[in-house]
Amino acid sequence: MDLADIERALLASAPDDLKLLRSLNFAANAAPEKRRQAERDIAELNERTGGLERVRSWGVLQSNGSFPVQLTPLGKQICDGVKQYVNWLDHPLDLPRGVTRDMVAGKQILDVGCGVGCALLTFARHGAASTTGADLMPSFLALSRVFARREGIAAPRLACSTGASLPFADESFDFVFSRLALNYMPANAAVAEMARVARDGAEAVIILNLLPWEWRVLKDDVRGLRVKDTAFVMLKFLNGLIFHATGRQITLRYPGRMMSVHSPVVHTPWSLRRLLARHGFENLGDNAAEHPETPTFHARRRPR
Numbered sequence: 001m002d003l004a005d006i007e008r009a010l011l012a013s014a015p016d017d018l019k020l021l022r023s024l025n026f027a028a029n030a031a032p033e034k035r036r037q038a039e040r041d042i043a044e045l046n047e048r049t050g051g052l053e054r055v056r057s058w059g060v061l062q063s064n065g066s067f068p069v070q071l072t073p074l075g076k077q078i079c080d081g082v083k084q085y086v087n088w089l090d091h092p093l094d095l096p097r098g099v100t101r102d103m104v105a106g107k108q109i110l111d112v113g114c115g116v117g118c119a120l121l122t123f124a125r126h127g128a129a130s131t132t133g134a135d136l137m138p139s140f141l142a143l144s145r146v147f148a149r150r151e152g153i154a155a156p157r158l159a160c161s162t163g164a165s166l167p168f169a170d171e172s173f174d175f176v177f178s179r180l181a182l183n184y185m186p187a188n189a190a191v192a193e194m195a196r197v198a199r200d201g202a203e204a205v206i207i208l209n210l211l212p213w214e215w216r217v218l219k220d221d222v223r224g225l226r227v228k229d230t231a232f233v234m235l236k237f238l239n240g241l242i243f244h245a246t247g248r249q250i251t252l253r254y255p256g257r258m259m260s261v262h263s264p265v266v267h268t269p270w271s272l273r274r275l276l277a278r279h280g281f282e283n284l285g286d287n288a289a290e291h292p293e294t295p296t297f298h299a300r301r302r303p304r
Contacts, residue, residue: 020042021060021083027069110166114133114156133158134162163189166197178208181208195279200303201300239265240266280304
């Protein structure tokens with residue numbers, strides 16, 4: 001099956017099959033304790049619904065369904081995206097931390113690095129005038145349309161693009177949002193683009209992982225002997241040092257996600273505050289002291 005076939009299958013899928021895909025994601029990627037629980041969940045769901053054979057026919061599994069679970073490249077993306085949606089279903093009206101209904105209602109909203117569009121679904125339910133998402137993963141954009149249809153919500157306008165080159169006109173949006181995406185973009189160019197497409201007075205909320213979070217991830221990857229993941233996080237740290245000193249980042253090109261262009265970086269509260277100010281945002285505050293791992297930064301576009 002190709003991506004279009006999987007879209008149609010997901011649109012018609014029962015909730016238990018979506019939970020099965022989430023559990024397959026955990027079984028393939030989670031730490032040992034969570035992986036064992038995911039394997040038990042897979043066995044229980046399959047015994048009740050026979051869903052494993054259905055999802056195997058979609059081409060998401062490399063193996064015959066035995067453990068350990070091995071996902072195909074497309075299967076990794078599908079299971080990751082479905083995991084985000086199933087988690088969202090537990091709290092569909094919860095706005096992201098730092099976002100209020102007044103920021104959203106009646107506003108034209110852009111989500112930079114929107115993933116499968118769960119935040120956009122929430123914004124729509126809180127009265128957004130329009131929702132737009134940009135992401136580099138075509139499979140995630142396809143899933144965002146599927147999930148909007150499942151929820152009976154108008155599909156967002158979507159663009160397959162990097163945050164460093166947004167295909168939108170100047171001063172197009174009243175509110176710009178980005179969650180856990182700026183860590184993977186050329187930050188100078190991405191924030192400059194957010195400032196360009198934001199109207200004067202538009203608010204922006206940026207959520208990202210900082211050093212304490214990345215350090216914990218690195219230790220887990222080293223303990224788990226995950227060589228590629230360890231190397232990726234080390235590149236983040238190197239880019240963080242370079243960015244702190246020069247405002248630049250190293251970009252590597254090799255096969256994988258994000259159009260095979262990788263520019264991961266570890267930010268600090270200081271570097272992000274400086275970046276926002278440089279590109280025309282007034283810093284309205286952040287909660288880095290209270291949430292040192294994954295803080296929220298709130299800013300407003302200054303008049304041009």
